[in-house]
Structure formats: structure tokens, C-alpha cells
Amino acid sequence: MDKLLRRVRFSFTVSALLTLFVGLCLTMLVFTAIRKVESDQQKIQFRQNANLRISVIEIGLQDAVEQLVILNQLFRTFGIITREQFHTFTAPILKRYPEIQALSYQRLLRQTDRHNFEMEMRRRNPDFMLTEIVNDQQRRASIRDYYNVIDYLEPSIGNEAALGLDTAYNNDQTLARQRSRDTGNAVSTGLISLAQHKGLHSGFLVLAPVYLQGVPLDGATARERAAIGETSAVFRSDQLINTILRSGGVAEATGMGISIYASAQADPQNLAFQQSGPKPVMESIKLPVGWLFYDNAEPLGHTFTLAGNEWHLEVIQASTPFTVYHHGALYVLLGGLLSSVLAAAYVYKLVLRIATVEHETSERAATLQFANLRLSEDIALSLRTEKSLRLRERVIEVSANAIIICSANAPDYPIEYVNPAFERITGYSADEVLGRSLESLQGNSQDQQNIEEIRAALRDKREGHALLRNYRKDGTGYWNDLFIAPVQDEHGLISHFVVAQYDISAVMKYEAEMEFQASHDTLTGLANRNLLRERLTEAIADAERSGTPLWVVFVDLDRFKFINDTLGHEAGDALLKVLAMRLQSATGEADTVARLGGDEFVLVFPNQTEDAPGLVVLQRIMDSVAQPLMLQDHEFYLTCSMGIAQYPGDGNTAESLIKHADIAMYRAKEMGRNTFQFYTPTMIERTLDRLSIETDLRYALDRDEFVIQYQPQVSLATGRIVGMEVLLRWEHPVLGLIAPTRFIGLAEEMGLIVPIGAWVIRTACIQTKAWHLAGYTDLRVAVNLSPRQFTQKALAQSIADVLAATGLEPHFLELELTESMIMNDVDNAITILRALKQLGVHISIDDFGTGYSSLSYLRRFPIDVLKIDQSFVNELNIDADAAAIVIAIISLAHSLRLKVIAEGVETPEQLAFLRAHGCDQMQGYYFSRPVNAEQFELLLQQESGAIIDDNVLYFGPH
Numbered sequence: 009m010d011k012l013l014r015r016v017r018f019s020f021t022v023s024a025l026l027t028l029f030v031g032l033c034l035t036m037l038v039f040t041a042i043r044k045v046e047s048d049q050q051k052i053q054f055r056q057n058a059n060l061r062i063s064v065i066e067i068g069l070q071d072a073v074e075q076l077v078i079l080n081q082l083f084r085t086f087g088i089i090t091r092e093q094f095h096t097f098t099a100p101i102l103k104r105y106p107e108i109q110a111l112s113y114q115r116l117l118r119q120t121d122r123h124n125f126e127m128e129m130r131r132r133n134p135d136f137m138l139t140e141i142v143n144d145q146q147r148r149a150s151i152r153d154y155y156n157v158i159d160y161l162e163p164s165i166g167n168e169a170a171l172g173l174d175t176a177y178n179n180d181q182t183l184a185r186q187r188s189r190d191t192g193n194a195v196s197t198g199l200i201s202l203a204q205h206k207g208l209h210s211g212f213l214v215l216a217p218v219y220l221q222g223v224p225l226d227g228a229t230a231r232e233r234a235a236i237g238e239t240s241a242v243f244r245s246d247q248l249i250n251t252i253l254r255s256g257g258v259a260e261a262t263g264m265g266i267s268i269y270a271s272a273q274a275d276p277q278n279l280a281f282q283q284s285g286p287k288p289v290m291e292s293i294k295l296p297v298g299w300l301f302y303d304n305a306e307p308l309g310h311t312f313t314l315a316g317n318e319w320h321l322e323v324i325q326a327s328t329p330f331t332v333y334h335h336g337a338l339y340v341l342l343g344g345l346l347s348s349v350l351a352a353a354y355v356y357k358l359v360l361r362i363a364t365v366e367h368e369t370s371e372r373a374a375t376l377q378f379a380n381l382r383l384s385e386d387i388a389l390s391l392r393t394e395k396s397l398r399l400r401e402r403v404i405e406v407s408a409n410a411i412i413i414c415s416a417n418a419p420d421y422p423i424e425y426v427n428p429a430f431e432r433i434t435g436y437s438a439d440e441v442l443g444r445s446l447e448s449l450q451g452n453s454q455d456q457q458n459i460e461e462i463r464a465a466l467r468d469k470r471e472g473h474a475l476l477r478n479y480r481k482d483g484t485g486y487w488n489d490l491f492i493a494p495v496q497d498e499h500g501l502i503s504h505f506v507v508a509q510y511d512i513s514a515v516m517k518y519e520a521e522m523e524f525q526a527s528h529d530t531l532t533g534l535a536n537r538n539l540l541r542e543r544l545t546e547a548i549a550d551a552e553r554s555g556t557p558l559w560v561v562f563v564d565l566d567r568f569k570f571i572n573d574t575l576g577h578e579a580g581d582a583l584l585k586v587l588a589m590r591l592q593s594a595t596g597e598a599d600t601v602a603r604l605g606g607d608e609f610v611l612v613f614p615n616q617t618e619d620a621p622g623l624v625v626l627q628r629i630m631d632s633v634a635q636p637l638m639l640q641d642h643e644f645y646l647t648c649s650m651g652i653a654q655y656p657g658d659g660n661t662a663e664s665l666i667k668h669a670d671i672a673m674y675r676a677k678e679m680g681r682n683t684f685q686f687y688t689p690t691m692i693e694r695t696l697d698r699l700s701i702e703t704d705l706r707y708a709l710d711r712d713e714f715v716i717q718y719q720p721q722v723s724l725a726t727g728r729i730v731g732m733e734v735l736l737r738w739e740h741p742v743l744g745l746i747a748p749t750r751f752i753g754l755a756e757e758m759g760l761i762v763p764i765g766a767w768v769i770r771t772a773c774i775q776t777k778a779w780h781l782a783g784y785t786d787l788r789v790a791v792n793l794s795p796r797q798f799t800q801k802a803l804a805q806s807i808a809d810v811l812a813a814t815g816l817e818p819h820f821l822e823l824e825l826t827e828s829m830i831m832n833d834v835d836n837a838i839t840i841l842r843a844l845k846q847l848g849v850h851i852s853i854d855d856f857g858t859g860y861s862s863l864s865y866l867r868r869f870p871i872d873v874l875k876i877d878q879s880f881v882n883e884l885n886i887d888a889d890a891a892a893i894v895i896a897i898i899s900l901a902h903s904l905r906l907k908v909i910a911e912g913v914e915t916p917e918q919l920a921f922l923r924a925h926g927c928d929q930m931q932g933y934y935f936s937r938p939v940n941a942e943q944f945e946l947l948l949q950q951e952s953g954a955i956i957d958d959n960v961l962y963f964g965p966h
């Protein structure tokens with residue numbers, strides 16, 4: 009606040025000072041202007057006055073000199089007049105010009121005439137003698153040739169000393185005398201000290217020549233010769249000029265100084281007269297702005313000729329303060345200063361007043377603003393309230409839920425308002441329900457238990473909530489989640505009820521769907537694991553109560569994974585849906601069919617009494633699964649494996665029964681699939697074994713636990729080793745050497761077969777190439793491919809990379825595929841096989857004869873070798889059918905230009921049979937079991953020991 013006040017005061021002071029400054033500036037401006045005008049006027053006046061004085065003085069002086077000229081004219085006219093005449097003539101002149109010290113006649117006197125002259129004069133004055141002034145001493149005149157003696161002299165009184173004075177040698181007069189004689193005019197001397205007054209008065213002498221009458225005066229010489237004397241007048245210059253000024257009426261010279269010099273310049277030596285005005289007040293002070301305060305007019309000078317000599321006259325104006333002559337300017341200055349101060353004071357007051365008013369105004373404005381603000385806030389509040397009310401009204405109007413307002417006091421609670429949502433949900437218009445009782449909306453459905461809660465709420469005038477089954481005008485039902493709440497009037501009394509109805513039919517439906525989804529499999533619509541557990545638990549409870557056993561059957565499709573991987577998930581899903589339907593149609597109403605995920609299904613058969621046709625049902629299931637199935641224009645033949653666990657023998661909880669059925673199903677798979685197995689306690693050990701293997705298998709490759717064995721393939725024609733099949737072994741650190749039949753399928757299921765298979769191919773190629781380099785140049789190596797390996801996208805490229813990396817020529821690599829691998833999806837298989845063939849590798853079909861009877865397809869496959877399954881070879885000498893099949897395979901293969909190799913040859917009879925029927929190569933224990941690389945190399949080395957006769961082949965090792 010102090011700061012503000014200081015600032016305000018500061019602004020007042022500045023405004024006042026500014027006004028003062030402006031006032032002073034204006035004052036000085038006007039003052040200067042007026043001062044200038046007045047000064048100019050004053051200068052003009054000075055000049056007028058000065059000129060007047062100059063004229064008066066010049067004329068006065070000329071006039072005075074003129075008296076001598078008149079006197080001289082008397083002598084020139086009448087000759088030398090008498091002394092008395094001289095007295096008479098000069099008396100009035102001297103009276104008029106008392107400043108004339110003396111008028112005289114100076115006689116030119118020769119030495120010869122001196123004595124007479126003195127005698128003559130002594131008659132009148134006995135003391136008379138000629139005198140001269142030497143060194144300011146007047147004495148008797150020296151003897152000279154001639155004298156210029158003052159003969160007549162008026163007035164005589166006071167001038168006695170001058171009578172008889174010889175002036176011939178007076179320097180002052182000599183020059184003037186000579187000039188006057190030469191010119192014939194009156195000529196004055198310079199300023200001289202007057203003998204009569206002992207130098208008290210400076211004066212000047214004017215001489216005018218007197219010539220001898222009748223003598224020609226032409227030329228200076230003539231005049232010189234004719235000169236007999238001079239008339240002269242002695243003037244007291246200061247007195248003369250004073251008299252002139254006085255008589256001219258300008259004796260008073262206020263503020264003016266007059267100096268008169270008897271010379272052309274203002275020479276102080278020749279100062280004839282001086283009159284000074286009053287001294288300036290501050291004459292000595294030289295201010296930079298002195299002109300402003302003092303009047304200093306330029307001196308006025310005038311030079312004129314007086315009796316043949318130059319005289320100079322100078323009039324100066326005394327330096328006077330401006331206050332003397334500049335009253336107007338002074339008044340302006342004083343008035344301006346005063347006005348400025350007054351104006352500044354006024355402005356100071358005015359600004360102070362304005363500030364005060366402004367302050368008061370702003371205070372009032374602030375008060376008003378505050379009041380306005382309060383008012384605006386009040387208005388805004390009421391607007392907000394109104395807006396809020398309107399908003400609520402609109403919210404009710406646009407609410408998606410039905411809102412009903414009914415009277416709380418009238419009988420039956422008549423409806424007073426329903427919103428548009430009510431009309432939309434119920435189908436009743438507002439007109440149809442207004443005035444009707446609230447309960448009438450319930451129609452005939454009055455017997456619902458929950459209605460009682462609403463009635464109680466109305467009765468007790470409290471909030472209530474109920475889920476009601478309501479009906480629309482068209483009779484359709486909906487679920488109404490109803491809330492009711494009392495509304496108080498301004499006196500706090502309950503006047504109305506507001507009822508909010510939520511049509512939650514969709515929510516109920518959604519909940520039902522969620523419930524269904526929570527308990528059912530989304531793909532097949534079958535019961536899921538949750539519902540299965542629920543139902544199985546119920547069934548167990550029932551079975552316990554009734555004492556009748558129940559079966560839990562675990563169903564798993566055989567090779568479903570292969571279909572899923574090769575045809576894609578969509579095909580897999582389609583297959584599962586078909587299977588689900590088949591399982592449902594193969595079971596009864598009371599039975600539960602559930603899907604656990606993937607291709608795993610669980611069936612629950614309650615009430616398996618001795619009469620119950622359990623085994624028949626199992627067979628029916630297998631038959632229905634085995635029905636041909638069309639998928640993506642391909643015909644598939646499916647089989648499944650099933651495991652059965654029974655209550656109460658195999659478990660008394662849902663979990664244990666499902667688990668045991670699962671274990672039994674695995675056993676069925678192990679048994680060769682497409683079969684079922686009842687659970688036995690021993691199975692669990694196998695399962696545990698499997699689980700352990702699974703874990704170890706994941707790390708086997710990294711731990712370098714796989715090894716490869718080579719089983720020779722021998723040409724039946726030459727008996728020589730032409731190649732070898734690569735067989736994988738797993739050297740488990742605990743379980744020892746594990747056969748591929750135990751882990752290949754598992755590796756396939758776990759997806760591990762691809763990296764394992766790649767390792768096998770690479771190792772085989774490296775080893776074969778090494779043997780090639782060792783000299784066994786024709787050796788061909790056969791490698792088994794698993795289904796997943798076969799269908800991997802980059803198979804051909806990865807094999808090409810391995811061949812390139814190891815340097816093995818492609819035709820020395822033979823890939824063994826099973827019938828099922830190529831028959832499942834023939835077209836895709838052909839594409840893959842062609843890509844492989846392009847590399848140059850050989851293809852052989854392993855275990856030929858055990859799979860589909862799809863011999864007709866063989867033509868379409870780019871294959872090189874058929875490998876007769878060892879089961880046929882085993883049966884050769886026992887089963888005529890087996891022998892016939894072997895003969896047919898050899899014949900068929902040869903007709904297709906394929907080589908045939910028989911595997912599992914153990915006996916010489918088998919060997920002989922095969923040889924007899926033109927089989928190309930054999931492989932089996934008869935020649936060699938699978939061996940490691942070192943042992944195989946020994947076989948190669950021993951090969952040279954083989955003996956071939958006509959009928960029997962003799963091999964080295966057995």
C-alpha cells in the first residue's frame with residue numbers, strides 16, 4: 009500500500025513539475041519575445057535621442073565657430089577696426105556665448121615695430137610688454153623677426169595675462185595659423201590647455217586670417233604675403249558643449265553617455281567633452297545571458313568637420329537592467345512565474361484530486377464488481393440449478409431404462425409419469441398407464457414371490473428391489489430388475505415413489521450363454537472339463553448310492569496331430585466337430601460326452617450293470633470313428649485309441665477316473681492304436697516312465713546323448729554292402745540305450761523330431777562322405793524321415809544345405825518314408841517328393857505292405873525303392889499269403905522300375921526266397937545288426953571275405 013501511495017505521490021509531483029516546467033518555458037518564451045520587442049523599441053529611441061544630441065552639438069559648435077567667422081568678416085570688410093569697435097562688436101557675442109573664453113585680434117608685428125607698439129600700449133597700460141610662454145612660464149618675449157601679438161582681447165577681464173602674448177611660436181597655433189592663412193578659412197587647433205584657467209578647462213582655438221586690404225589673395229603664397237594677423241576665438245569646449253546641450257533642451261541624457269573628441273577618432277587625448285549617464289547596476293557582471301537582463305545598445309558615432317578639423321562624437325547607451333525599460337516583459341516574467349507556480353500547484357491539486365477520485369472510484373468499482381460477482385455467482389448458481397434440473401429431466405427422458413413416478417399417498421399408487429423408455433420397453437403408451445395403479449403393470453403375473461418385497465417397500469415407504477418376470481403389452485416376457493425409492497417433498501414428507509425398471513433380459517441371456525460356455529466346449533458344443541467333472545461327480549454319487557459301476561472312457565484320435573499339421577487347423581476343427589457328433593450319436597442320452605481339448609474326448613457311462621452293453625458301445629464308437637471322412641476333397645480313414653477306467657475299482661473321484669482312463673488310452677496307443685485298453689494298476693508305472701523320458705528328451709540333443717548305428721544293406725546279386733540304414737539310439741544316462749520305437753513317436757509329438765532328424769541327416773552325410781573318401785565310394789546311406797519332418801516347409805532346402813555343407817553327392821542319400829506319410833495327403837506328398845527328387849536324392853517307401861492298399865498311387869510318386877516290411881519277411885516260410893505278398897511287391901516294384909529291398913532278413917531261407925524272387929537288396933540280422941561307425945567300417949573291410957556260390961550267399965559276420 010505504501011509503495012502504491014509513494015507511486016501515486018510521485019506521479020502528482022511529476023505532473024506538477026511538468027506543468028511548472030511548461031509554464032516556465034512559456035513564460036520565458038513570451039518574456040523573451042516581449043523583451044526583444046521592448047529592447048528594439050528602446051534601441052530605436054536611443055538612436056533618436058542620440059541623433060538629436062549629435063545634431064544639437066554639431067550645430068551648436070558650428071554656430072559658435074561661426075561667431076569668429078563673423079568677427080573675421082568684420083576685419084576683412086572694414087580692415088583693422090579700432091579697439092573700441094572690437095569691444096563693441098564682440099560684447100554681444102560673448103554675452104551670448106559665455107563659453108567663449110576670449111575673442112581676440114592677433115597682430116603680425118615685425119621686430120622693427122615692437123618698440124612703438126609697446127610704447128603705444130603702455131599708454132593704456134604702463135606694465136604692458138610683449139610676453140611669451142616658455143616651459144609654462146610666461147615671460148617677456150624674446151627678440152624675434154616678427155611676433156603674433158594678441159592685440160585686441162575681449163573680454164579683457166580675466167584674460168589680462170593673455171594681452172600682449174606672442175603666439176607666433178605656439179606649436180598649437182602655428183599649424184592652424186598656417187592652414188588658415190593658406191586657405192583663407194577659419195581653422196581650429198586641437199585641444200589645448202587654456203592659459204587663463206591654468207589647464208582647468210580644456211578648450212580649442214579657432215583662427216581666421218586677416219589680410220591686407222586691396223591685395224590679391226589668389227594662391228597660398230599671395231595669402232601668406234597679405235596676412236597681417238588673425239582673429240581668434242578661444243572656446244572652453246566642455247562649457248560650450250554643455251551650453252549647447254542645455255540650449256538644445258537635451259541637457260538631460262538619461263541612460264546615455266556622450267563623448268566628443270577633437271579628432272577624427274575617439275582619441276582620449278582629444279576628449280573635448282564627456283557626459284556619462286547613470287552607471288549600470290551590474291555593469292561588471294558578464295553573464296552568459298546578460299543580454300537578457302541588460303540593455304546594451306550599439307554606441308552611435310558621428311564624425312564632422314569643425315573649422316577645418318575632424319571632430320568625432322560618440323553616444324553610448326548605458327548598460328541598464330531590463331527592469332528599467334522592460335516593464336511589460338517584467339510583468340510577463342513575474343506573471344508567468346506566478347502563473348506557472350500556481351498552475352503547477354493547481355495541477356498537483358488536480359491530479360491529487362483525480363487520483364483520490366480514481367481511488368474512490370476504483371474502490372467503489374471493486375465493491376460493485378464484488379457485488380456483481382456475487383450476483384453473477386447467484387445467477388450462475390440458479391442457472392446451474394435450473395440447467396441441472398433440466399439436465400436431470402432430459403436424462404430421465406433419454407434414459408435407456410424405464411422410469412415411473414407414482415403418487416405415494418393416493419390409493420393404489422396411481423402412476424403420474426412414465427418416460428419414453430418405459431413406453432419402448434413395455435409397449436404401453438403413457439396415456440394408457442397414467443392414472444393406473446402401479447401394481448396393474450404386473451398384469452396376471454401377481455403370484456411371484458419377489459412382488460411381495462415391492463409391496464412391503466411401498467407400504468413402509470422405503471427403498472426396495474426385486475427381480476420380476478414382467479410382460480409387455482404384446483404378451484412377451486422380459487426380466488425386470490426393479491428398484492423403487494421414495495421421494496420427499498419440500499417439507500420432507502414422502503409424496504412420490506420413483507420406480508426404475510431395468511430390462512435385463514439380454515443380461516440374463518448373456519449370463520446363460522456364459523454359463524453354457526463355462527461348461528461347454530465352444531468348438532463342439534460338448535461338455536467341457538468343468539461340466540465333465542461335475543457330471544462325473546454326480547454320476548459317482550449316483551453309482552455309490554445305487555451300487556452300480558460306471559465307466560469313464562478316454563478317447564484319443566490316432567494320428568490327429570498329423571492331420572492337423574498337414575491340412576491345417578480348420579480341417580482339424582472340422583474333423584473334431586464330425587467326431588463329436590459321431591461320439592454323441594454312438595452314445596445314449598444318459599451318457600456324457602465331453603471334450604477336454606485337442607483330440608481328447610471323455611465319455612461317462614453310468615449304470616454299467618452286467619447287462620449293460622459296455623463293450624458293444626465301445627465297438628460302436630470305434631466303428632463310427634472309422635467311417636470314411638471327406639476333408640478338403642480327401643477321403644480319410646480315422647481310428648481312435650480308448651482307455652477305460654471303472655468305478656469303483658479304478659478310482660472313486662472324477663480326477664482319478666479320468667487320469668486312469670487316460671493312462672489306459674496310452675497303453676492302447678502303445679498297443680498299436682485303433683484299440684481300447686482297460687486300466688490296470690501296472691500301467692501307471694509305464695506312464696511315469698514316459699513322463700520321465702519326455703523331460704529328458706528335451707535336453708538329449710544338447711547333452712549329446714544321441715548316437716547313430718548303421719545297418720548294412722547288401723546287394724543280393726553281388727553280396728556286397730551297397731549301403732546302410734541309419735538307426736538312431738538314445739544313450740540315456742540312467743536308462744541306458746533306448747530304442748527309437750520308445751522315443752521317436754514322443755519326439756514327434758513334442759515337435760523335437762525336426763532338430764533331432766536334422767542332426768541325424770547331417771551326421772549320416774558326414775560319415776558317408778568320410779567313408780567315400782576312405783575308398784568305399786559307392787556307399788549309399790538311408791535315413792528315416794518322420795511325418796513332421798516330411799511336412800516341414802524347408803525340408804528340401806535344409807537337405808540341400810546339408811549336402812552342400814558335407815559334400816556328399818545327392819544320389820548317395822536315400823530318404824525313407826512310410827506309406828501313411830505319403831498317402832494322407834497325396835498331392836502335397838507328390839509336391840514334396842518332387843522337390844526332393846530335384847535335389848537328386850533317392851526316395852524309398854519303408855514298411856511297404858502294412859499300410860493302405862494304395863498300390864495304384866505308387867505310379868504317381870517319384871520314388872526309387874520299395875522296402876518290404878519285415879513282418880512279411882518273417883512270415884515268408886510260414887505264411888503263404890506273406891510269401892505271395894512279397895512276390896507281388898517285388899513284381900510290382902520292378903514293373904514300376906523300382907528297386908526292392910527286404911528288411912528283417914534273419915534266416916538263410918528268407919534270403920534264398922528273396923533272391924529266388926528277384927529281390928534286389930536285403931537288410932537284417934542275418935547279415936548284421938545295426939552297429940556303430942567303427943564296427944561298420946570293420947564290416948566294410950571284411951567284405952572281401954564274402955564267398956558267393958550258385959545258390960547260397962555266404963556273408964562274413966553273422
Ligand SMILES: Nc1nc2c(ncn2[C@@H]2O[C@@H]3COP(=O)(O)O[C@H]4[C@@H](O)[C@H](n5cnc6c(=O)[nH]c(N)nc65)O[C@@H]4COP(=O)(O)O[C@H]3[C@H]2O)c(=O)[nH]1
Pocket residue numbers: 719734735736747748749752765768792793794824854855878911912913914931932933934938
Ligand atoms: N527283429 C528284427 N529287427 C530287425 C532286423 N533287421 C533290422 N531290424 C530292426 O528293424 C528296424 C528297421 O527300421 P525301420 O523299419 O525303419 O523302423 C525304425 C524307424 O521307423 C524308427 N527309426 C529308427 N531310427 C530313426 C531315425 O533316425 N529317424 C526316424 N524318424 N525314425 C527312426 O524306429 C524304428 C525301429 O528302429 P529299430 O528299433 O532300430 O529297428 C530297426 C532294426 O533294428 C532283423 O533281422 N530282425
